[in-house]
Amino acid sequence: MEIVRVFWSVLIIGLLPISIASAKDDCEESTVSAQVPQCAEIMRKAADVKLNTSYRKLMARFESQQRVNPEQGKVFMGMARDSQRAWIKLRDTNCPLEATDIEPGVAASIAVINTCIARMSLERAAYLDGIVPDESGVSCPSTDFNLFLNSFAESSAVQRTFIQRPLQFLVTVDAEPEPRMEKRTLEDKQIKYPLMPDRAHREADGLTLSVKEQSGAKATAILNKPDTDYLVEYRFVLGKCWMLSEVSDFAI
Structure with a gap:
């Protein structure tokens, strides 16, 4: 049981930026192996929210910064869409490999896959956040x-x-x-x-x-x-x- 506690403490530290407070607390204190699949699913969903938010912000930044060159903006937004679709396919075909030593379809297998998806989604979100950094906190000084x-x-x-x-x-x-x-x-x-x-x-x-x-x-x-x-x-x-x-x- 202590192994389960350590495993989730390490995982949740990595997911802190996007975790839901109550879910994080429950999983962090968990010593019941039966709760591991549920916690893995919670963290996957939270990571998905962060990933989708980062992707939408990137598309909005491309759209905003390329207003003076709409055609170029369309090209960049198309590149971002193609890249994201290819990455999602990579993630969803890569993560099942981490559970090949476990019987397919059982709770433990699903938990390992969800944990992998959460980890990769957070890494991808951080990557997207670094493309065309968001300076939305700075307003237009003047049109004069x-x-x-x-x-x-x-x-x-x-x-x-x-x-x-x-x-x-x-x-x-x-x-x-x-x-x-x-x-x-x-x-x-x-x-x-x-x-x-x-x-x-x-x-x-x-x-x-x-x-x-x-x-x-x-x-x-x-x-x-x-x-x-x-x-x-x-x-x-x-x-x-x-x-x-x-x-x-x-x-x-």
């Missing part, structure tokens, strides 16, 4: 571009939230017979923040931030250093809020 730009420059959190992913990045490359612009597509993990220095750093480095142009739902800001070749352009597009869509670094 000048006010938005001030907030964008001062906050890395705002920058992380209001950029289009993947971000288009143009950089000047030294080449013959003359330098050329090379376009790169940066995924979220490749983007280094801050993308735009705040006022204190601009003043320390002698940089000037200004609005180059704004027309309707498009705007461009420039960061430059007078009397040098340092020049960076930031292009924004307006949806429900302004979003950074492209950065062009003209300095060699």
